[in-house]
Amino acid sequence: MATGKGLFGSSIARKYWMALTGLFLCSFLVIHLLGNIPLMLGHQDDFNLYARFMTTFPVIKAVSYLLYASFVVHAVDGILLMRQNAAARPVKYAAYNGAANASWSSRNMGLLGVFTLVFIVVHLKSFWYEMHFGKIPVYIYEDGTELKDLYTLTVTAFQELWYTVFYVVSMALLGLHLWHGFSSAFQSLGLTHPKYTPMIKIAGAFFALVIPAVFAAIPVVIYLAS
Amino acid sequence: MNFILKIWRQSGPSEAGQMVTYPVSHVSQDMSFLEMIDELNIDLIQKGEEPVVFDHDCREGICGMCSLFINGEAHGPGRAVTTCQLHMREFKEGDVITIEPWRAEAFPVIKDLMVDRTAFDRIIQAGGYVSVNTSGNIPDANALLVPKVDADAAFDAASCIGCGACVATCKNASAMLFVSAKVSQFALLPQGRVEAAERVQNMVRQMDLEGFGSCTNTGACEVECPAGISIENIARMNREFLKASLG
Numbered sequence: 024m025a026t027g028k029g030l031f032g033s034s035i036a037r038k039y040w041m042a043l044t045g046l047f048l049c050s051f052l053v054i055h056l057l058g059n060i061p062l063m064l065g066h067q068d069d070f071n072l073y074a075r076f077m078t079t080f081p082v083i084k085a086v087s088y089l090l091y092a093s094f095v096v097h098a099v100d101g102i103l104l105m106r107q108n109a110a111a112r113p114v115k116y117a118a119y120n121g122a123a124n125a126s127w128s129s130r131n132m133g134l135l136g137v138f139t140l141v142f143i144v145v146h147l148k149s150f151w152y153e154m155h156f157g158k159i160p161v162y163i164y165e166d167g168t169e170l171k172d173l174y175t176l177t178v179t180a181f182q183e184l185w186y187t188v189f190y191v192v193s194m195a196l197l198g199l200h201l202w203h204g205f206s207s208a209f210q211s212l213g214l215t216h217p218k219y220t221p222m223i224k225i226a227g228a229f230f231a232l233v234i235p236a237v238f239a240a241i242p243v244v245i246y247l248a249s
Numbered sequence: 250m251n252f253i254l255k256i257w258r259q260s261g262p263s264e265a266g267q268m269v270t271y272p273v274s275h276v277s278q279d280m281s282f283l284e285m286i287d288e289l290n291i292d293l294i295q296k297g298e299e300p301v302v303f304d305h306d307c308r309e310g311i312c313g314m315c316s317l318f319i320n321g322e323a324h325g326p327g328r329a330v331t332t333c334q335l336h337m338r339e340f341k342e343g344d345v346i347t348i349e350p351w352r353a354e355a356f357p358v359i360k361d362l363m364v365d366r367t368a369f370d371r372i373i374q375a376g377g378y379v380s381v382n383t384s385g386n387i388p389d390a391n392a393l394l395v396p397k398v399d400a401d402a403a404f405d406a407a408s409c410i411g412c413g414a415c416v417a418t419c420k421n422a423s424a425m426l427f428v429s430a431k432v433s434q435f436a437l438l439p440q441g442r443v444e445a446a447e448r449v450q451n452m453v454r455q456m457d458l459e460g461f462g463s464c465t466n467t468g469a470c471e472v473e474c475p476a477g478i479s480i481e482n483i484a485r486m487n488r489e490f491l492k493a494s495l496g
Contacts, residue, residue, distance in 0.1 A: 029494045034423075034463040035453055035487060036494070104463050108421035111354050111462030117255070117268055118347040120321030121420060124472035130420055132465055207466040213488030215481060 034107065037100055042208035044097040049205060051090055052234050063241045065248070067174045071162050074173040078154060098140055105133040128203040135200040142193035149180055181245040194239035201231035250276045250337060253345045254289065256301055259358050262365075266358065268347070278338040282325060283308060283315060285337055286348075302361040308333040310475065313410030316417065317362055318349040323414035323473040331412060331475045351413050353422035354460040366413050368459040369427060375455035376448035377431040379440050399437045406433035408476045415470035415478075421462030426470040428456050429486035430478045436489050446493035453490055 030036045058077065061069035077083055121130050128135065153159055154173055162172035181187050205227030209215065214223075251274045259266025273289050280288070283305050290300035306314035315332040319325035325335045340346065350358050355368040407430070415426035432449050435441025441448075464483060471480045 029450070033453055033490075034457050034461075035490045037463060038487070039491065108423075108462040108465075111422035111460055112352050113354055114352050116318060116321065116349055116352055117257075118318075118321040118349070121469070123322050123326075124418060124469040125420070125467035129465060129467040203466070210466045210480070210484050211464070211487060213484045213486075213491060215484035 034104075037104055037107075038211040040096055040100050041104070042211035044093040044100070045204055045208045047089075047093045048097060049201070049230065051093075052238075056234060056237055059238075059241055062174065062177060063244050067162070067172075068164065070174045070177075071170040071172060072164070074154060075170055094143070098136070101133065101136050108133075126203060128199040129207070132200065132203060132207075135196055138193070138196045139200055142189075142197070145189070146193075150177060178245055178249070181242040182249040184246065187242040187246040190242040191239045194235040197238075198231050198235035201235070202228065205230050250278055250340070250342050252276060252285075252337075252340065252343070255345065255347045256362070257349045257358075258301070258361055259350075260299075260360065262357055262359055266361075276337055278336065280337050281308070282317070282319070282332050282335040282337065302359075302363045304363050305333060310334045311410060313412035316351050316364065316413060318351060318417055320347055323351075323418040324412075324475055328472070329475055329477050331410075334475075351417035353413075353416050355422070355424070356413060356416065364413075366411075368461070369411050369413065369424070371459065372424070372428055372452050372455045373431065376444070376451040377435075379435060380444060381440075393439050395438060403434045403437035406430045406437070406478065406482055409434075409474075409478050410476050412475060414473050414475060416461065418469045418473040419462065419464075420467060420469065421465060423464050423470075424456050424459070424461040425464040425483050425486070426474060426478055426480065428452050429480075429482035432486045432489055433482040436485065445489060446496060449486060449489040449493050453486075 030039070058073050059070075061073060150173065153176060154171060160172040160175055162170045162175070164170050181190075206220075206224045209220070209223050251272070254271045254273055255268045256271060257266055258269045271289055271293075273285065273292075276285050276288065283303070286301060286303060293300045304314045304316055306312040308315075310331045310333060313331070315324075317324065317332045319332070319335070324330060324332045326339055327335045348362065350356075350362045351364045351366075353364075356364040356366055359365050409427060409430035411427065413427070416422050416424050419425075432452060435448060436445045466480070466483075468480055471478060
């Protein structure tokens with residue numbers, strides 16, 4: 024049962040928070056993807072400079088805390104919603120034809136979310152943790168500055184086939200999560216309009232296809248080049 | 250026509266239930282689904298067995314009493330129809346038909362296929378009305394101008410018959426379509442705007458207290474709704490609730 028009132032805890036408010044954090048995380052995906060383009064192009068200098076900028080520039084650091092908070096709120100809120108929804112139907116149907124009236128991704132957002140969470144934990148351990156707290160090879164930039172060589176760490180990681188496959192599968196699942204999630208967020212916030220809602224749905228489908236596909240292309244390109 | 254029916258039998262609210270198989274024969278394709286169960290019940294009574302209990306009333310699709318989750322869908326495979334408007338010609342000869350009650354924590358089973366839907370009544374009592382002073386000096390109805398589009402949208406929302414198919418079909422057993430239809434029919438009209446903020450907060454509060462699930466925006470409810478209520482109403486309720494919570 025959703026026991027809270029107003030903007031905290033009521034079942035509608037829980038969805039506002041899912042929508043707001045979800046859309047913020049979508050904006051993060053775009054920035055993250057743009058930053059990773061040098062990785063795909065094999066630009067070691069650019070990528071290592073970018074990695075230093077992202078971990079040291081104060082404004083980015085401030086936004087990163089908002090990002091961590093969004094991840095946590097989106098995951099915890101999602102788990103609370105799954106618990107509420109499971110409790111709302113304690114006795115299941117013997118026959119339930121979900122495919123008759125709703126898309127697969129919309130019916131499996133919780134499952135897709137849990138897969139994405141597992142991916143994020145593995146991904147953060149591999150790169151974010153190593154960059155912040157781990158031992159990383161040193162790269163000497165042309166002006167003599169010492170940089171953490173995140174580029175080599177990443178390229179080495181994607182020389183493993185299973186690791187590359189794990190990334191591609193994870194991006195496919197993220198795509199399915201976004202396929203429903205992007206446009207659903209607007210509905211949850213009440214942002215619907217006869218003229219603009221169809222455009223939001225198209226934009227959501229485009230986002231769900233293109234962003235994960237380009238993300239998945241990075242490890243594939245690195246693996247094939249190795 | 251001949252069918253194999255698998256029906257949920259449960260003798261009381263706290264008793265354990267189970268699926269029981271009944272073959273039925275000599276069913277006309279022109280029978281409604283409820284008439285087909287009537288025939289089964291005549292057979293059961295003649296054999297001295299307990300007839301299958303199910304809700305029904307007007308049998309013309311306007312009262313919202315008939316329910317039944319048929320082959321995994323609320324009101325069966327038809328679209329924009331109630332179970333009384335579903336005809337046996339929609340099925341194929343020899344089909345196995347699974348018939349279950351609405352499944353939701355907030356809709357406990359009373360007996361067999363009949364569930365307690367008074368949770369909806371309590372949501373209405375929490376705010377699904379307009380407070381009107383009826384002691385004389387009633388203004389002329391036409392003195393308040395209402396744009397045609399608003400009147401039409403309010404009327405569409407008001408066509409909800411409160412059957413509970415939205416809850417039954419929703420993977421989360423959410424009542425958002427029902428509550429949003431009731432919120433919308435008032436929020437769209439000037440008479441209802443006066444209490445709009447209180448209404449949406451109280452009705453949503455009651456909806457949560459009853460133990461309904463939340464909305465994942467799958468859209469299954471609007472597909473199965475016999476009255477064709479749109480999930481645009483859910484978006485409107487989300488706006489109304491946000492406005493009321495911030496204000």
